[in-house]
Amino acid sequence: DGGITQSPKYLFRKEGQNVTLSCEQNLNHDAMYWYRQDPGQGLRLIYYSQIVNDFQKGDIAEGYSVSREKKESFPLTVTSAQKNPTAFYLCASSIEAGIAYEQYFGPGTRLTVT
Amino acid sequence: AQKITQTQPGMFVQEKEAVTLDCTYDTSDQSYGLFWYKQPSSGEMIFLIYQGSYDEQNATEGRYSLNFQKARKSANLVISASQLGDSAMYFCAMSLAPYNQGGKLIFGQGTELSVKP
Numbered sequence: 001d002g003g004i005t006q007s008p009k010y011l012f013r014k015e016g017q018n019v020t021l022s023c024e025q026n027l028n029h030d031a032m033y034w035y036r037q038d039p040g041q042g043l044r045l046i047y048y049s050q051i052v053n054d055f056q057k058g059d060i061a062e063g064y065s066v067s068r069e070k071k072e073s074f075p076l077t078v079t080s081a082q083k084n085p086t087a088f089y090l091c092a093s094s095i096e097a098g099i100a101y102e103q104y105f106g107p108g109t110r111l112t113v114t
Numbered sequence: 115a116q117k118i119t120q121t122q123p124g125m126f127v128q129e130k131e132a133v134t135l136d137c138t139y140d141t142s143d144q145s146y147g148l149f150w151y152k153q154p155s156s157g158e159m160i161f162l163i164y165q166g167s168y169d170e171q172n173a174t175e176g177r178y179s180l181n182f183q184k185a186r187k188s189a190n191l192v193i194s195a196s197q198l199g200d201s202a203m204y205f206c207a208m209s210l211a212p213y214n215q216g217g218k219l220i221f222g223q224g225t226e227l228s229v230k231p
Contacts, residue, residue: 031217042118042205042221043159058218088157097217099147099209100166105159 002027004106006091011111013085021076021109023091029104031097032074036060037088037108046089049074050097078111085113116141118206118222125227127196134181135191135225137206143167147209148189149219150180154202162204165189193227201229 004025013019025032031050035043045058049068063082068074074093078085088110092103117140127133139148150162165173165180173180181190193200203226207219 033218035219040223042207042223043219044221045218048218090157090159092159094217099145099217100164101217102149102161102164103159103217103219104161105151108157110157 004091004093004104006089006106006109008109009107011109013111013113015113016080017113018080019078019085019111019113021078021089021091021111023074023076023106024072025074025091025093025104025106026072027093027095027104028071029093029095030071031094031101032068033092033094033103034058034064034066034074034076035090035092037090043090046076048097078113085111087111116143116208116210116220118208118220120206120222120225122225123223125225127193127227127229129198129229129231130195132192132194133196133227135193135204135206135227137189137191137222139187139189139206139208141187141208141210143210148180148182149207149209150178150189150191151205151207152200152202153205153224159205163191196229198229198231201227203227 033048034046047066049055065077091106094101094103148165152160203224206222
């Protein structure tokens with residue numbers, strides 16, 4: 001089955017620790033995205049990558065970092081510099097980066113930082 | 115400013131009836147895409163329907179149709195014959211054309227739809 005996997009589903013961390021969220025896709029998609037969702041809100045773009053070894057900041061990149069060393073993988077690191085990291089994080093991919101291509105989403109990771 | 119507005123925080127509909135979820139958008143770009151996604155309580159985002167800014171016909175996908183009124187900048191989702199499984203959050207989103215935007219999606223705040231038996 002083709003799709004996007006995110007692990008873990010729930011993640012708990014202490015304040016001041018960095019944490020890395022996994023995102024893997026086997027859809028052979030070029031573009032990948034990370035979004036953040038807060039309770040009762042829509043999604044906001046953190047980072048995106050149009051192709052391997054390239055990525056761009058989204059609207060709320062501060063306190064986050066990413067890498068895209070392989071086409072299938074786009075991990076997100078939430079650093080201690082992110083002031084309010086508790087949120088639901090969703091990874092997505094699309095065939096290409098463009099306005100006409102729907103994005104397929106993973107099941108998400110709920111991060112709680114205390 | 116590029117923005118999506120969904121003015122209905124919550125909606126109720128009787129099973130088997132049709133329902134319209136409102137979405138208005140704001141952009142000065144001529145080329146853009148409009149999407150609707152469904153988010154059940156599990157959290158995963160499910161793609162429902164797409165409309166391109168140059169498409170003259172309204173998009174349809176099974177029980178979903180998109181009522182696209184370009185001059186009014188609205189892209190309302192119509193769900194016909196509602197089912198209990200349609201109860202979820204629904205998000206309208208817009209993608210933009212500039213190369214450096216990478217096809218990113220701008221989301222509205224969402225509408226929570228509850229289908230009553």
